[in-house]
Amino acid sequence: MESHVIAGGYRDIVLFLATAGVVVPLFRRWKISPILGFLGAGVVLGPYGLGALDERAPWLSYVTISNPDEMAQLAELGVVFLLFMIGLELSWERLRLLRRYVFGLGALQVSLSLAAIAGVGMAFGLSPLAAAAVGAALALSSTAVVMQILTEHRRQHSTAGRATFSVLLFQDLAVAPILVTLAVLARGGGAELSPKMLLAFAPAALGVLILLAFGRLLLRPMLRSVARAKSEEMFMAACLLVVIGSGLVSALTGLSMALGAFIAGLLLAETEYRHEVEVTIEPFKGLLLGLFFVSVGIGLDLSLLAQSPVTIVAMAASMIALNALVIFGLSRLFGLKSREAAEAALLLAGGGEFAFVILSAAMDGGVVDRPIGQSVLVASTLSMMCIPGLAAIGLRLGGRRLAGEGLAAEPAAVIEDPRVLVAGYGRVGKLVGEMLSRHQIPWVAAERDPKLVEAGRLAGEAVFYGDASRPEFLRRCGLERAPALVVTMDSAEGVEAVVGAARLMRADLTIVARARDARQAQRLYELGATDAVPETVEASLQLSEAVLVEIGVPMGLIIASIHERRDEFRKALNRPEALGGRGRRYRRAANI
Numbered sequence: 001m002e003s004h005v006i007a008g009g010y011r012d013i014v015l016f017l018a019t020a021g022v023v024v025p026l027f028r029r030w031k032i033s034p035i036l037g038f039l040g041a042g043v044v045l046g047p048y049g050l051g052a053l054d055e056r057a058p059w060l061s062y063v064t065i066s067n068p069d070e071m072a073q074l075a076e077l078g079v080v081f082l083l084f085m086i087g088l089e090l091s092w093e094r095l096r097l098l099r100r101y102v103f104g105l106g107a108l109q110v111s112l113s114l115a116a117i118a119g120v121g122m123a124f125g126l127s128p129l130a131a132a133a134v135g136a137a138l139a140l141s142s143t144a145v146v147m148q149i150l151t152e153h154r155r156q157h158s159t160a161g162r163a164t165f166s167v168l169l170f171q172d173l174a175v176a177p178i179l180v181t182l183a184v185l186a187r188g189g190g191a192e193l194s195p196k197m198l199l200a201f202a203p204a205a206l207g208v209l210i211l212l213a214f215g216r217l218l219l220r221p222m223l224r225s226v227a228r229a230k231s232e233e234m235f236m237a238a239c240l241l242v243v244i245g246s247g248l249v250s251a252l253t254g255l256s257m258a259l260g261a262f263i264a265g266l267l268l269a270e271t272e273y274r275h276e277v278e279v280t281i282e283p284f285k286g287l288l289l290g291l292f293f294v295s296v297g298i299g300l301d302l303s304l305l306a307q308s309p310v311t312i313v314a315m316a317a318s319m320i321a322l323n324a325l326v327i328f329g330l331s332r333l334f335g336l337k338s339r340e341a342a343e344a345a346l347l348l349a350g351g352g353e354f355a356f357v358i359l360s361a362a363m364d365g366g367v368v369d370r371p372i373g374q375s376v377l378v379a380s381t382l383s384m385m386c387i388p389g390l391a392a393i394g395l396r397l398g399g400r401r402l403a404g405e406g407l408a409a410e411p412a413a414v415i416e417d418p419r420v421l422v423a424g425y426g427r428v429g430k431l432v433g434e435m436l437s438r439h440q441i442p443w444v445a446a447e448r449d450p451k452l453v454e455a456g457r458l459a460g461e462a463v464f465y466g467d468a469s470r471p472e473f474l475r476r477c478g479l480e481r482a483p484a485l486v487v488t489m490d491s492a493e494g495v496e497a498v499v500g501a502a503r504l505m506r507a508d509l510t511i512v513a514r515a516r517d518a519r520q521a522q523r524l525y526e527l528g529a530t531d532a533v534p535e536t537v538e539a540s541l542q543l544s545e546a547v548l549v550e551i552g553v554p555m556g557l558i559i560a561s562i563h564e565r566r567d568e569f570r571k572a573l574n575r576p577e578a579l580g581g582r583g584r585r586y587r588r589a590a591n592i
Helices: 007-029 034-045 058-063 068-089 092-097 099-123 128-138 143-152 159-187 201-228 232-252 257-269 274-299 303-307 309-333 338-348 354-364 370-385 387-398 427-438 450-458 471-476 492-505 518-527 535-550 555-574 581-590
Strands: 420-423 443-447 463-465 484-487 510-515 531-534
Touching (some): 068 257, 099 309, 143 387, 159 257, 232 274, 450 463, 492 518
16 A cells, blocks of 8 residues: 655654654753753754755755744643643642742742843833833743752752742742733733723633633543543543643633643642642653743744844843842842852742743734844843753752751641552551541552542542552652552552552652462562561451450460461561571461
8 A cells, every 4th residue: 555654744753752862861861951952952953053054055954843833833732731730739738838938939029020120121122011021031930940950959848949949839820920911912902901901801711710610510520430441541631631622722712722721730739630640741741841942942043142142141141130139139038048048049040931932922912022032032041051050059059958947937848748658548548547547647548449539538538549550650649758658459460569669769668568468478578568468367367366365365465476476477478588497387377
């Protein structure tokens, strides 16, 4: 059969995938954010990079992006998925605990940085609206780059780290109103705000109400129905439908797709499907966000830097200096020490990914002239590429202490911070959870059966739907912070998969696992379980205890003998070679 595949039509996709295959491992080895690599790759592969040399070397066309407009349309989904994930990571509890720093420090930073940058823009001849749009774009930092740096250096729970996170959180919340305002200004032709023009917010408000209403009514039932099918493919399809569908509904009402996805993420943040959705969406977000930054790099006309290097470098340096001064001053005002304030200021001084979104919207709407917007984009990109260097200086200034004053009254963990993670919420897992609650020990459970998850949620317990054998899901449930894991699933293969995955993640974790019999208990010990509890052994010990009590043996002797026998079983199963033939006899006796 004749093939209708046109090889050239896949060239851009192949180039991007090849770039991702080179950039991600290389930059991770160098401990630099891959985002900067994608930006650089976009510049090189774009029309202003190798594409500018096509006439001299035609063969370069094979390693140049040929349809940047088509790629840009697909790349917009990267921002949509990013905002969806930001919405998922938010919660009312997180906002409540950090409210003083989110809505105090964060709100003042955005307002003062926007005003300072806009003032400089107006001094150089920009109109008030254009200056405000540029100020809004350059006042926002890079959530993707900064949070990765904080995580890699384990500084997210330091005083400066929590202050930085709070500011980033408010900046993420501010993106949606900024985009709505730009859309309204563009629709009004850049005119001054008037009562008539304010009516332009009506479709946007209607769109938000539609998303909230349908999200509240349909999202959880839909995911519950898909989860009952027990199909990973269907669950993935449902997650993609939620992200893209909410974005399209938002776009139809005149808002951005990213805002619709953000609202959908917020609605799912408090549900039992949150962590499984995060794990499912994460690979798509990473790949599409990489494509977004490649697209941004493609659109950067670095010839502007060659034409006006002093102007653009001065613009980038001024933006970094203004943001750093504002953040440092506000951080000191909110009680941070000088070193901590300097660390936060340097981390947040550079530009962010949303500058590209905001400036593109402003240029498309006629609020900012395209030549000025392109120059500002180049300056923002330069500042963004400086973030790793600025962060290195800030981390050196801040020191390596994870404890600090100022924010010390705030809890380090603002989502779930369990002391015990329970994998499996059937009859055994539920009883384990009840015993932990009696001793006031915080716990979180993971379960694959949506009916059990729903029952746990109705009882007010922190039960999440998801596959506990996936390391990323365990991480989302707080395993990196929890000192203990209890595996109570009735599937032997499932228990072994969870124990193996958890032990690979943490060598110091206490793992107590349920086993069917002594043979499986031995396998669990080999996989790294701290303790394995065979059901058959425990049942035989309980039967023995009951009959000994009934025939009049003193309770003290019974309890002592039961504990002694349990220890013998445990030693025999854990270190059978140390017990020689006795280990084999114990296993035969316990092979019930």
